[in-house]
Amino acid sequence: xxxxxxxxxxxxxxxxxxxxxxxGVRKRDGFEHASIRRLRAKExxxxxxxxxxxxxxxxxGVVALSKVLGDGRRQVIDFAYPGDYIGLGLHGxxxxxxxxxxxxxxxxxxxxxxxxxxxxxxxxxxxxxKAVSAELATARNxxxxxxxxxxxxxxxxxxxxxxxxxASSGRNxxxxxxxxxxxxxxxxxxxxxxxxxxxxxxxxxxxxxxIVNSTEVHVLDEVKxxxxxx
Amino acid sequence: xxxxxxxxxxxxxxxxxxxxxxxGVRKRDGFEHASIRRLRAKExxxxxxxxxxxxxxxxxGVVALSKVLGDGRRQVIDFAYPGDYIGLGLHGxxxxxxxxxxxxxxxxxxxxxxxxxxxxxxxxxxxxxKAVSAELATARNxxxxxxxxxxxxxxxxxxxxxxxxxASSGRNxxxxxxxxxxxxxxxxxxxxxxxxxxxxxxxxxxxxxxIVNSTEVHVLDEVKxxxxxx
DNA sequence: CGGACCGTTGACTCTTGTCAAAGCCAGTGG
DNA sequence: CCACTGGCTTTGACAAGAGTCAACGGTCCG
Numbered sequence: 001x002x003x004x005x006x007x008x009x010x011x012x013x014x015x016x017x018x019x020x021x022x023x024g025v026r027k028r029d030g031f032e033h034a035s036i037r038r039l040r041a042k043e044x045x046x047x048x049x050x051x052x053x054x055x056x057x058x059x060x061g062v063v064a065l066s067k068v069l070g071d072g073r074r075q076v077i078d079f080a081y082p083g084d085y086i087g088l089g090l091h092g093x094x095x096x097x098x099x100x101x102x103x104x105x106x107x108x109x110x111x112x113x114x115x116x117x118x119x120x121x122x123x124x125x126x127x128x129x130k131a132v133s134a135e136l137a138t139a140r141n142x143x144x145x146x147x148x149x150x151x152x153x154x155x156x157x158x159x160x161x162x163x164x165x166x167a168s169s170g171r172n173x174x175x176x177x178x179x180x181x182x183x184x185x186x187x188x189x190x191x192x193x194x195x196x197x198x199x200x201x202x203x204x205x206x207x208x209x210x211i212v213n214s215t216e217v218h219v220l221d222e223v224k225x226x227x228x229x230x
Numbered sequence: 231x232x233x234x235x236x237x238x239x240x241x242x243x244x245x246x247x248x249x250x251x252x253x254g255v256r257k258r259d260g261f262e263h264a265s266i267r268r269l270r271a272k273e274x275x276x277x278x279x280x281x282x283x284x285x286x287x288x289x290x291g292v293v294a295l296s297k298v299l300g301d302g303r304r305q306v307i308d309f310a311y312p313g314d315y316i317g318l319g320l321h322g323x324x325x326x327x328x329x330x331x332x333x334x335x336x337x338x339x340x341x342x343x344x345x346x347x348x349x350x351x352x353x354x355x356x357x358x359x360k361a362v363s364a365e366l367a368t369a370r371n372x373x374x375x376x377x378x379x380x381x382x383x384x385x386x387x388x389x390x391x392x393x394x395x396x397a398s399s400g401r402n403x404x405x406x407x408x409x410x411x412x413x414x415x416x417x418x419x420x421x422x423x424x425x426x427x428x429x430x431x432x433x434x435x436x437x438x439x440x441i442v443n444s445t446e447v448h449v450l451d452e453v454k455x456x457x458x459x460x
Numbered sequence: 461c462g463g464a465c466c467g468t469t470g471a472c473t474c475t476t477g478t479c480a481a482a483g484c485c486a487g488t489g490g
Numbered sequence: 491c492c493a494c495t496g497g498c499t500t501t502g503a504c505a506a507g508a509g510t511c512a513a514c515g516g517t518c519c520g
Contacts, residue, residue: 067374069460075374089363090356096370118356125355126320126348132362133319139369140326144297144305146377147420151508182467190377192509197468214467214516230299381476412499422477427500444484444499 035108039063039100045086047097054108056086061104062179065096066187076188078138079180081165087111088132101180146190149230154189155199156228159209163219174219203228265338269293269330275316277327284338286316291334292409295326296417306418308368309410311395317341318362331410376420379460384419385429386458389439393449404449433458 036059039045045056048067056063063080077096080086086098086106118125145157167173178185182193189196203209208225210218219225266289269275275286278297286293293310307326310316316328316336348355375387397403408415412423419426433439438455440448449455 067370069374069378071460073378075377077370077373089366090360091363091367095367118359119352122349122352122355125352125359129348129355129359129362130320132359132366133321136319136362136366136369137321137325139366139373140297140307143307143369143373143376144299146373147305147417148299148303181465193467194469194510195508198508201468230301411497423499424478424501425476428476431500 034110037106037108039104039106041100041102043100045098045100045106046094048094050094052087052089052091052094052111055088055111055114056098057107057109058082058084058086059105059107062101063104063106064099064101064180064184064187066099067096074187075190076184078135078142079184079188085131088128088135090115101184142188151189151191151195151199152202152228153230154191155185155196155203156225157230158185158189159203159217159219160226160229162217163222163225174222176217178215178217264340267336267338269334269336271330271332273330275328275330275336276324278324280324282317282319282321282324282341285318285341285344286310286328287337287339288312288314288316289335289337292331293334293336294329294331294410294414294417296329297326304417305420306414308365308372309414309418315361318358318365320345331414372418381419381421381425381429382432382458383460384421385415385426385433386455387460388415388419389433389447389449390456390459392447393452393455404452406447408445408447 037045037056039061045063046054058080059082061082063084063086064076065078065080065086066074066076068074079101080098087094089095114124114128118128145154149157162176162178163173166176182196185191186193186196191199200209200211203225204211206224208219208221208228210220212218267275267286269291275293276284288310289312291312293314293316294306295308295310295316296304296306298304309331310328317324319325344354344358348358375384379387392406392408393403396406412426415421416423416426421429430439430441433455434441436454438449438451438458440450442448
């Protein structure tokens with residue numbers, strides 16, 4: 001768990017519920033060069049349509065990348081974890097929202113700096129190519145999961161991915177923190193929060209996982225979980 | 231309509247129904263350098279897991295890019311139309327199947343040639359970066375559609391995209407050919423063929439579209455169709 | 461103490477999937 | 491020329507999984 005990272009003066013603004021899309025948060029928050037920005041849960045880093053001036057590197061916490069339909073339905077496209085870049089691509093504007101799901105820390109990098117450098121540095125350009133290719137593979141795997149899986153398969157696959165991430169970052173993979181609310185999971189998998197909750201309850205009653213405090217997951221039966229992930 | 235392109239000696243093989251994943255099709259079919267390969271409907275260009283030796287440029291027809299789960303469920307990830315590249319990325323193997331949905335023609339390009347050139351040509355590398363970024367945006371838009379939309383919204387959005395494509399390629403956008411079966415559409419949108427059929431029937435009975443011969447679509451009410459696309 | 465937010469659970473509805481049958485069309489072969 | 495066959499689509503009846511609506515409980519925080 002990341003603990004309660006103290007946030008200085010940024011306030012949480014939600015552009016989809018009436019506030020201006022460009023609040024003072026941006027300028028007040030050290031947005032100039034390669035600075036660190038601290039985020040509290042639910043705080044937006046940027047929104048779809050904002051000019052793409054910066055690229056962000058997640059240092060701590062989790063950031064949900066999402067798109068929102070006119071009527072409020074939201075699809076999380078991906079979660080960015082420490083080490084992931086946010087905002088790559090060659091668009092003039094961001095093409096999705098980026099919102100911290102929990103207290104988080106991101107490094108801010110000028111987009112122009114990175115992409116001008118890439119124009120003369122083939123290695124860097126190839127690195128970008130590779131990073132975007134990886135994002136593409138992730139997006140497509142999620143598409144398969146959402147397009148073809150039952151609720152149980154989607155949740156199980158999601159938990160397997162979290163477990164793999166935890167395992168590969170050295171820690172004990174069978175115990176990890178969700179670092180997000182049920183609504184974030186539902187919006188990722190195309191399910192309602194009720195279905196997410198019910199499915200997690202079912203996994204608990206099957207003895208596959210254990211959940212403490214609604215956010216800490218312990219995988220009790222890894223084999224079973226992988227079977228359920230289809 | 232592309233008409234009945236004559237296919238020489240390639241036969242249709244389906245790797246997911248018992249045949250070897252590497253039949254003679256590949257070598258017999260002009261796979262060496264920048265050659266043209268003709269495909270009949272349902273013929274595979276390559277499969278997930280095959281070594282990624284070539285990149286393909288679609289010249290005619292439509293190619294479905296898909297992933298298949300162990301039990302046969304299939305998710306179409308994207309359709310490649312004339313002008314689209316297939317197989318970009320930096321993986322040693324293809325990470326999806328590529329299968330013509332109708333008679334098609336593709337140009338074959340050695341993968342090594344392209345990516346070695348990119349290592350010393352920043353412009354080319356940036357071009358690849360841009361191409362993959364575009365694929366990523368497409369995949370994410372489809373994810374939003376599949377994750378959040380009802381059957382009607384998914385079908386309507388799909389038809390709008392086809393119309394836009396037809397319109398931008400010079401022809402009359404309100405009339406176009408599907409160039410694929412209901413199962414391809416269903417596997418793209420995460421729906422069954424029955425639901426696809428029923429939804430198209432409903433659109434017909436609403437006077438939004440007209441379908442002749444099961445494949446030729448005429449959009450009668452563009453405004454309504456866009457409204458339905460969410 | 462009260463309120464806001466989040467998660468869980470229950471009852472019910474409804475969209476979509478499943479299963480089955482029939483029609484249509486194209487190609488094949490008698 | 492026609493009957494037959496196979497692949498594809500359409501349609502209907504029914505089942506089931508997920509969504510909706512509502513209530514309740516827990517936790518955190520002012």
